[in-house]
Amino acid sequence: MKDFKETANTLRKEIIRMTHEAKSGHPGGSLSACEILTALYFKEMKIDPKNPKWDDRDRFVLSKGHATPVLYATLAERGFFPKEELSKFRKINSMLQGHPDMKGIPGVDMSTGSLGQGLAVANGMALSAKLDNKDYRVYALVGDGEIQEGIIWEAAMLAAHYKLDNLTVFIDHNGLQIDGFNKDVMNVEPIDKKFEAFGWNVLKIDGHDFDQIFDALEKSKQVKDKPTLIIARTVKGKGISFMENQASWHGTAPNVEQAQKAFTELGGEL
Secondary structure, three states, X not given: OHHHHHHHHHHHHHHHHHHHHHOOOOOHHXXXXXXXXXXXXHHHOOOOOOOOOOOOOOEEEEOXXXXXXXXXXXXXXXXXXXXXXXXXXXXXXXXXXXXXXOOOOOOOOOOOOOOOHHHHHHXXXXXXXXXXXXXXXXXXXXXXXHHHOHHHHHHHHHHHHOOOOOEEEEEEEOOEEOOEEHHHHOOOOOHHHHHHHOOOEEEEEEOOOHHHHHHHHHXXXXXXXXXXXXXXEOOOOOOOOOOOOOHHHOOOOOOHHHHHHHHHHHOOOO
């Protein structure tokens, strides 16, 4: 468990470093998802960094495609590409652009960015596994502001209809989106009851607690004939005191003073 916590902390440092050096990016919603991606990529998912396109690998879709800092930091830490690439984030001619590119980045299973579409794509991957009699699983990370999109609910209906029990979706429920609190912009509650009404198995956890994350993942694998939604209550900007629960850090890069202060809180020097 100590190793997982240290890995999540490392991801947070890289998120700060990348967005600071690029002078752009989305740190808030990346910082809130570090434990989730750590759990998936360093324990749960069946993957091979040396063979990113392995047919029998588990798939991951970053439906909230703007949160690439956490995905890129995770892929680099897991060994899909050299960590030195992270310093090129959002730079001209870099493969690591603002949204993930499945054709250019090892380990990226789907190009995303237009919010709401990732869940539909994850459905297709999960249905494909069923049709091909494959046992790989599909995981997706969706933002809580993102579920205001209508396509999410069409995809939710389809996943239940086709009994995609090989699909597990996390909602990064930090309560904030680019222009404020979900409840003020467009209330998304009650998320659990809505998905249950659509025919999903729903679990609610603390998205920063590894024990709860691993327990929920294990439970999701025991469910038959239903997709699973894990509502992970998180903190936007998690780990950085002046960023936590601040919508302004959704898409704002830290300057040098802010980045150094963040590093001091995480332990280390920028």
